[in-house]
Amino acid sequence: MARRPGFFDRLRPGRSAGSEPEPTGDPFVDALRAALGADGVRIDGAHRALHSHDASVFDEGNAGPVCYPSTAAEVQAVVRLAAEHRRNVVPRGAGTGLAGGAIPLGQSVVIAMTRMNRVLEVDTTNRIAWVEPGVINLDLTRQLAPLGYHFAPDPSSQQVCTIGGNVANNSGGPHCLAYGVTAAHVVAVEVVLPDGELVTLGGLDPEPAGYDLRGAFVGSEGLLGITTRVAVRITRNRPEVRTLLLSFDEVRDAANTVSGVIAAGIVPAAMEVMDQLITRAVENYVGAGYPTDAAAVLLAEVDGLAGGVDLDAERIAEIGRANDATDVRLAGSEEERALLWKGRKTAFGAIAQIAPDYYLHDTVVPRSALADVLTEIYAIAERHEVLVMNVFHAGDGNLHPLLIFDGREPGMLDRVHAAGGEIIEASLAAGGVLSGEHGIGLEKQKFMDRMFTADDLDHQNRLRQAFDPGCRTNPGKVIPSSHSCADIQALKSVPREVWV
Amino acid sequence: MTAEATVPTLATDDPVLAAFAEEVGVDGPVAVEGGRTRWSLGGELAPGTRTVRAPTGIVAYTPDEMTVTVRAGTPVADLRAALAERGQRTALPERGGTVGGAVVVGESDVRALGLGSVRNAVLQVRYASADGRIVSGGGPTVKNVSGFDLPRLLVGSLGTLGLVAEVILRTNPMPPVSRWLRAGDADPQAVVDRLLDPSAVLWDGTTTWVLLEGHEPDVDAEQITLAGVGSFVPVDSDPATGVPVALPPNRWSLAPGDLVDLDGSATGAFVAAVGVGLVLAERPQPPRRLAPAVAAVAERLKQNFDPTGRLNPGRNPADR
Ligand SMILES: Cc1cc2nc3c(=O)[nH]c(=O)nc-3n(C[C@H](O)[C@H](O)[C@H](O)COP(=O)(O)OP(=O)(O)OC[C@H]3O[C@@H](n4cnc5c(N)ncnc54)[C@H](O)[C@@H]3O)c2cc1C
Numbered sequence: 001m002a003r004r005p006g007f008f009d010r011l012r013p014g015r016s017a018g019s020e021p022e023p024t025g026d027p028f029v030d031a032l033r034a035a036l037g038a039d040g041v042r043i044d045g046a047h048r049a050l051h052s053h054d055a056s057v058f059d060e061g062n063a064g065p066v067c068y069p070s071t072a073a074e075v076q077a078v079v080r081l082a083a084e085h086r087r088n089v090v091p092r093g094a095g096t097g098l099a100g101g102a103i104p105l106g107q108s109v110v111i112a113m114t115r116m117n118r119v120l121e122v123d124t125t126n127r128i129a130w131v132e133p134g135v136i137n138l139d140l141t142r143q144l145a146p147l148g149y150h151f152a153p154d155p156s157s158q159q160v161c162t163i164g165g166n167v168a169n170n171s172g173g174p175h176c177l178a179y180g181v182t183a184a185h186v187v188a189v190e191v192v193l194p195d196g197e198l199v200t201l202g203g204l205d206p207e208p209a210g211y212d213l214r215g216a217f218v219g220s221e222g223l224l225g226i227t228t229r230v231a232v233r234i235t236r237n238r239p240e241v242r243t244l245l246l247s248f249d250e251v252r253d254a255a256n257t258v259s260g261v262i263a264a265g266i267v268p269a270a271m272e273v274m275d276q277l278i279t280r281a282v283e284n285y286v287g288a289g290y291p292t293d294a295a296a297v298l299l300a301e302v303d304g305l306a307g308g309v310d311l312d313a314e315r316i317a318e319i320g321r322a323n324d325a326t327d328v329r330l331a332g333s334e335e336e337r338a339l340l341w342k343g344r345k346t347a348f349g350a351i352a353q354i355a356p357d358y359y360l361h362d363t364v365v366p367r368s369a370l371a372d373v374l375t376e377i378y379a380i381a382e383r384h385e386v387l388v389m390n391v392f393h394a395g396d397g398n399l400h401p402l403l404i405f406d407g408r409e410p411g412m413l414d415r416v417h418a419a420g421g422e423i424i425e426a427s428l429a430a431g432g433v434l435s436g437e438h439g440i441g442l443e444k445q446k447f448m449d450r451m452f453t454a455d456d457l458d459h460q461n462r463l464r465q466a467f468d469p470g471c472r473t474n475p476g477k478v479i480p481s482s483h484s485c486a487d488i489q490a491l492k493s494v495p496r497e498v499w500v
Numbered sequence: 501m502t503a504e505a506t507v508p509t510l511a512t513d514d515p516v517l518a519a520f521a522e523e524v525g526v527d528g529p530v531a532v533e534g535g536r537t538r539w540s541l542g543g544e545l546a547p548g549t550r551t552v553r554a555p556t557g558i559v560a561y562t563p564d565e566m567t568v569t570v571r572a573g574t575p576v577a578d579l580r581a582a583l584a585e586r587g588q589r590t591a592l593p594e595r596g597g598t599v600g601g602a603v604v605v606g607e608s609d610v611r612a613l614g615l616g617s618v619r620n621a622v623l624q625v626r627y628a629s630a631d632g633r634i635v636s637g638g639g640p641t642v643k644n645v646s647g648f649d650l651p652r653l654l655v656g657s658l659g660t661l662g663l664v665a666e667v668i669l670r671t672n673p674m675p676p677v678s679r680w681l682r683a684g685d686a687d688p689q690a691v692v693d694r695l696l697d698p699s700a701v702l703w704d705g706t707t708t709w710v711l712l713e714g715h716e717p718d719v720d721a722e723q724i725t726l727a728g729v730g731s732f733v734p735v736d737s738d739p740a741t742g743v744p745v746a747l748p749p750n751r752w753s754l755a756p757g758d759l760v761d762l763d764g765s766a767t768g769a770f771v772a773a774v775g776v777g778l779v780l781a782e783r784p785q786p787p788r789r790l791a792p793a794v795a796a797v798a799e800r801l802k803q804n805f806d807p808t809g810r811l812n813p814g815r816n817p818a819d820r
Binding site for chain 1: 563564587607617634637641647652655661674751753754789796797803804817
């Protein structure tokens with residue numbers, strides 16, 4: 001089932017003597033404990049259950065020992081011991097992933113990065129920060145604020161998700177429209193390879209020698225190795241920001257405004273759309289000042305120097321009016337602006353307050369196809385009798401249909417999955433792709449052959465095997481089993497009670 | 501919306517790509533000949549290597565999506581002209597050659613701060629594999645995390661993993677105003693620190709050139725800021741290269757912060773892209789060695805993608 005944001009596990013293992021796990025007699029666990037200390041390895045049922053899930057709906061997770069390394073050397077030790085004992089490993093950040101990427105299959109060893117959460121160095125000359133992977137996205141931006149910088153990728157989950165998770169999923173966020181997703185903000189990654197070697201991929205220089213292994217690693221969903229340190233680009237804060245709120249009587253008009261803005265050669269910092277249902281939920285939740293009578297609202301933001309932002313804001317307002325915007329409002333103060341963004345970024349939290357369960361989808365379509373695909377999505381939901389709300393990164397065509405349901409209703413989950421499948425097909429048919437930011441994980445493996453040929457998948461697997469010839473790191477994800485090196489059936493068939 | 505008309509054509513359905521794959525074939529050493537502008541990069545091609553040409557032409561250009569699908573053999577100059585007609589440009593550097601060549605060489609323009617880097621510009625890549633198949637990676641949209649990032653792997657690969665046949669590139673709107681300025685008395689690091697988003701800051705040890713781009717009021721405002729850093733005067737750029745200074749032939753890749761130590765003693769005459777770390781110099785950069793564990797991954801990659809070593813034999817992106 002969809003887990004509520006309140007579930008996100010920022011849990012740290014206690015270091016008190018009282019939390020000492022009972023001895024197991026399992027030589028693997030004993031070896032892990034010898035390397036990490038007793039409080040660095042947890043095998044109790046509660047820990048394993050917690051780490052068998054992430055924020056997705058999938059429940060086939062089955063965690064083995066949960067390890068909390070504090071250093072890259074400890075990560076190396078865990079990876080080497082796991083290889084010796086022929087066990088798989090799964091890296092984990094905050095567990096906010098929505099595609100099941102951090103879900104351990106077949107009692108994989110979970111490597112939780114929560115203890116590695118230091119910002120190691122901020123270097124404004126090179127415009128980078130070296131951070132450990134467990135650093136929370138928003139914590140980094142907060143630490144950079146006094147220097148006048150921020151970390152540009154800003155997923156809506158940024159209050160809890162980790163930089164390591166962002167790197168693994170190549171995460172995006174509202175402000176990635178102008179500034180690019182995580183891949184554009186990672187210059188180097190220190191990685192423990194599946195054979196236990198510690199390497200640095202990429203570098204602070206713009207064109208490091210050799211293949212762009214850093215580029216291949218970002219977005220690899222934890223299958224190519226464990227990130228232990230990242231050099232991220234830091235971005236200068238903009239002196240001027242203009243935030244516009246446009247209201248529409250038709251969702252289509254909002255979508256057409258978005259493609260009109262891009263077609264006019266304007267790349268705003270962000271362009272986000274919310275439909276009426278979600279806008280109302282947000283208003284009930286935070287009272288951000290969104291109009292609840294509009295069919296859709298468009299939040300558009302431009303930033304930079306004063307002259308340009310005024311020109312662009314004016315142009316966006318004009319394009320909105322030409323597309324029948326019923327109201328165009330410029331946020332008058334920093335407070336008003338912050339409140340609008342708070343509303344947008346807590347949209348999912350707002351839903352969690354009112355809905356028993358939700359399933360958040362993630363596809364991308366060409367921006368010119370937004371209006372048509374949205375119409376189709378509403379029709380699909382209606383056909384399957386599930387409630388759908390749309391809140392999405394409209395500027396880059398990244399749809400996030402949110403299916404709301406009560407999982408206790410008989411047959412409901414089947415309808416939800418059927419509707420989801422049709423949404424994916426509709427997006428592909430419009431010239432789109434499977435995922436814009438949540439990744440493939442467990443969720444979309446079965447759709448990979450709808451976008452890629454057997455040869456394409458074979459080459460993705462060759463890349464994976466160059467890093468992980470034994471397929472021990474996060475096996476059973478991304479690449480469909482028929483093209484993958486690991487036998488994922490075997491992974492899924494380990495009964496949950498069995499402790500191996 | 502007619503779904504049929506917009507269904508993404510699988511690469512395997514495209515007869516032009518199929519013909520290219522057939523020409524690449526399944527055995528014997530083979531390489532693509534582009535514009536030969538960077539022919540010796542990463543090593544000399546092994547003698548006896550057959551050369552083929554990649555297909556040419558712009559397949560689809562959708563300015564409203566800011567993407568262009570282009571065959572790898574298309575001259576960069578042709579692409580540039582087609583995009584300019586619709587007020588757009590890409591990150592590919594302006595120095596002749598073909599689109600495919602620019603992608604597999606992977607070198608960004610010295611104006612990378614403004615144009616973006618080649619590595620961030622390639623959305624989808626289609627290549628002929630060592631076993632003569634057409635393989636696609638990435639996707640047609642500006643945002644995409646479906647599967648592993650083969651486009652980034654192919655950028656800068658010097659054609660050693662696959663022979664690129666077609667790419668989808670991100671395009672960007674041309675800024676309303678582009679203005680080069682020059683000063684003989686400016687500290688280039690101060691320029692980078694003071695300006696918000698210069699498109700280029702070049703420095704040869706004495707002279708600093710700055711490219712300001714954007715809306716006119718912003719460019720004017722940044723020019724006023726610059727007046728506090730040095731005595732800047734407007735200067736014309738060379739239409740062929742897009743920059744106002746002749747660029748030496750060899751490329752150095754340094755951490756941006758290391759440029760402060762640059763005095764020409766190692767590089768000879770140079771022009772440095774400040775804030776980027778790229779240096780174009782009279783002398784070549786000494787070889788950069790990969791750490792053994794990184795080299796091992798690279799070797800396995802090459803082995804997995806091209807087991808017989810038939811693609812661009814003699815070249816190695818680690819030796820550039
Ligand atoms: C309410 C909500 C809103 C969200 N909004 C957005 C959004 O706007 N944009 C967006 O892109 N995503 C969004 N997400 C998805 C999710 O937050 C991101 O994918 C995030 O980057 C995951 O980070 P995490 O630390 O929670 O990683 P986890 O969920 O713990 O792991 C995600 C993946 O990363 C791997 N991983 C984690 N750490 C490492 C490491 N150190 N080394 C190697 N691999 C590692 C895991 O194995 C797994 O495959 C949202 C999720 C929720 C619940």
